[in-house]
Amino acid sequence: METTGRRLRADAERSVRTILEAAERLLSENPGATMEQIAEAAGVARTTVHRRFASREALVETMATSAWQEISEAVDAARPHTAPPLIAMHQATANVLQIKSGWRFALGTLPPPGEEAARIYDEVMAKCDVVFTRALEAGILRPGTDLLWARQVYLALISEVVHGSPAAGPRSADDPDALAALVIDTLLYGLAPR
Template sequence: MGRALRADAERSVRAILEAAERVLAQDAGASMEQIAEAAGLTRITVHRRFANRQALLEALAVSAKQQLVDAIEEARPDAAPALVALYRVTANVLRVKDTWRFTLSHSTPHTAAAAALWEEIDTRTVGLLNRAQREGLLAPDADLDWTRQVYYALLSEALDRPGAAQDPAAQDPDAQDPDALATLVIDTLLHGAGPRG
């Protein structure tokens, strides 16, 4: 019985977080009542899981960052050459970032749990860039902290490029395809806008 209640609670939390992401992406000032309605739950149920809006935003930040960590792990970056690992990680991260645009692009509360997850993401990213450097993909003297910042900026820009937010039926199919966007990000990171040679 306890396990069923826990599973039910986890489902309602997941429904609330997913609804909050959708609703807040449309209206950053949306109320807890609007989020409850979008989740198909009562306001009381939402307040039982999250005491207030701040607690909900904190949970969103942790959830989205945990999904980024999971996306990196699912790419199994240590099981492939650095170039393949970079593409896999990038495509997976873009999928998560596309789903959690509001939470990952706004200043959401940075709790200790969210900060620890972000530190893990940074560490994993620099580790992968370090491997890329050792394997000759990056210059031996490249500043990896700067490269990481550029990589993060490219990830954000890839999702916001022209054609990415238009009507899906009318847009360039590559504008939102995570694999095509990963190619764009990695090619730009490794080669910039200069000629290949």
């Protein structure tokens, strides 16, 4: 993790991670939280936060970059280029659901703030497109499927799982595999009987 272009010492890296986690918790509850409130929630001095992050915007950009880097690694772990497309789609979905639930604020803005986060986001979308293209070629998606629309619906389903209303009923929040199966099943078959 880097915040100023150079590698941090292990203790400084832990301090930054603590600040990012506290900022995520606090900003998810109160998007108007100040740097001082974030420092207090992280259990560090205000000067420590300001030394690591020049501004609130820099903190939010670092949060987004960290979150999107985790998403990118989670998608890579699903082997989008080599695993059978349905397996890659399921595994990437389960992995992403786990990460998105911990970064609701940081991942809540599209496009993500900052050049680095936006670059990583674009890479993730390209990997998603690879899986959808492979799914189309394998006959998992019907011929002529608009892949951009399919991706948009897929991402909306993931967002609904993470951010949806609690009134929607139980979702087995502790079971990302069950949620991933629900997302993929809904994407591929909708609500019609099979």
